Amino acid sequence: MQWLRRLFGGHSEPPVMLFHVRCNRCGAVVQTRINLYNDLSVEYDDREEIAGYWIRKEMMDDRCFRLMTAELHFDRQRRLISQEVIGGQMITAEEYAAARQAPNERASN
Numbered sequence: 001m002q003w004l005r006r007l008f009g010g011h012s013e014p015p016v017m018l019f020h021v022r023c024n025r026c027g028a029v030v031q032t033r034i035n036l037y038n039d040l041s042v043e044y045d046d047r048e049e050i051a052g053y054w055i056r057k058e059m060m061d062d063r064c065f066r067l068m069t070a071e072l073h074f075d076r077q078r079r080l081i082s083q084e085v086i087g088g089q090m091i092t093a094e095e096y097a098a099a100r101q102a103p104n105e106r107a108s109n
């Protein structure tokens, strides 16, 4: 399975984070990619110093086409510290791959 190996093996380069969500309504999974250097906005603290970074990302699954909105916050080292997904929930890369392998059986938990 070429695509699976690519999913797990090929994306360890630091600037890009793969991000996976499952739609709350239909259970479809979506993968999106965030460039940690180009896509993030700076978040400042009270003293106008850099507190961290954040991004709001909209994505849509290919089953019910409902828009999901993710808001991710990162610290100054661009490590993920909090996440919220409206309309869906965050899943792991493994859960995403499993759901893509059996798209019809894994519609809900």
Ligand SMILES: [Zn+2]
Binding pocket: 023, 024, 025, 026, 027, 028, 061, 063, 064, 065, 066
């Ligand atoms: Zn959906």
